[in-house]
Amino acid sequence: MISGVDLSHKNGRINWDLLVKRDVHFVYLRASQALDNADPLFANNLAQASRHGIPAGAYHWLHPRLHVGQQVDLFMRTVGDFRGMLPPVVCLEKYSAPAEEMEKNVRSFLRLLEKRAGVRPVIYTSAEYWGRQMPEAVWGCEYPLWLDQPGEMLPAQVWPWASWTFWQQAYQERLPGVDANCGINWFNGSNNELAEMVMQ
Numbered sequence: 001m002i003s004g005v006d007l008s009h010k011n012g013r014i015n016w017d018l019l020v021k022r023d024v025h026f027v028y029l030r031a032s033q034a035l036d037n038a039d040p041l042f043a044n045n046l047a048q049a050s051r052h053g054i055p056a057g058a059y060h061w062l063h064p065r066l067h068v069g070q071q072v073d074l075f076m077r078t079v080g081d082f083r084g085m086l087p088p089v090v091c092l093e094k095y096s097a098p099a100e101e102m103e104k105n106v107r108s109f110l111r112l113l114e115k116r117a118g119v120r121p122v123i124y125t126s127a128e129y130w131g132r133q134m135p136e137a138v139w140g141c142e143y144p145l146w147l148d149q150p151g152e153m154l155p156a157q158v159w160p161w162a163s164w165t166f167w168q169q170a171y172q173e174r175l176p177g178v179d180a181n182c183g184i185n186w187f188n189g190s191n192n193e194l195a196e197m198v199m200q
Helices: 042-051 068-079 099-117 127-133 138-142 191-197
Strands: 002-007 027-033 056-061 089-091 122-125 145-148 166-173 182-187
Touching: 027 042, 027 068, 042 056, 056 068, 068 099, 089 099, 122 127, 122 166
Parallel strands: 002 027, 027 056, 056 089, 089 122, 122 145, 145 166
Antiparallel strands: 002 182, 166 182
16 A cells, blocks of 8 residues: 545645655645635645646635536636646535435536546545445446545445555644644555546
8 A cells, every 4th residue: 555645724734755755656636616615735745746747736625506507617727737637626524415415516527527537536535434325326336436534444444435545644743844733644556546536
């Protein structure tokens, strides 16, 4: 497995020269949330990850009760060009909606993002959240899973996925070069397989 981190504006200015010495092989960066919340440090973090040769991806916190198309617009404007990046991520944890609205809007967001970004997105969620919010959504396994499940043990299979692609093992880790707690993640594959996920 390959180790990485996730970062947002909450982590402040990163000392990337220190961070890259800590076995960080990929990074996911918060780009946007809901309709009008773009991360003010996204562009800088993306540029720094590129300068240090770290594969980077972007994530959007989806609000399933707000306009899906406008949320995709915000995500696309914030990131700009997904080429040279890991696949984009839709994060499903913060917000909820009635079951029918939830499944419809999540699927619409994923399909529209895939069409506009040119790559199949990754779903970030927990077993508890998916099971509560979309218990009938067997189509989720069509997308790679970034599993939100902090702990020391490797996660078990989560329905409807056969396995996870990324795993968030911890939320509150401290690393040199990062002033605030950050997330520790693992990629379920080799360096070559991670490189193959980078969009051309």
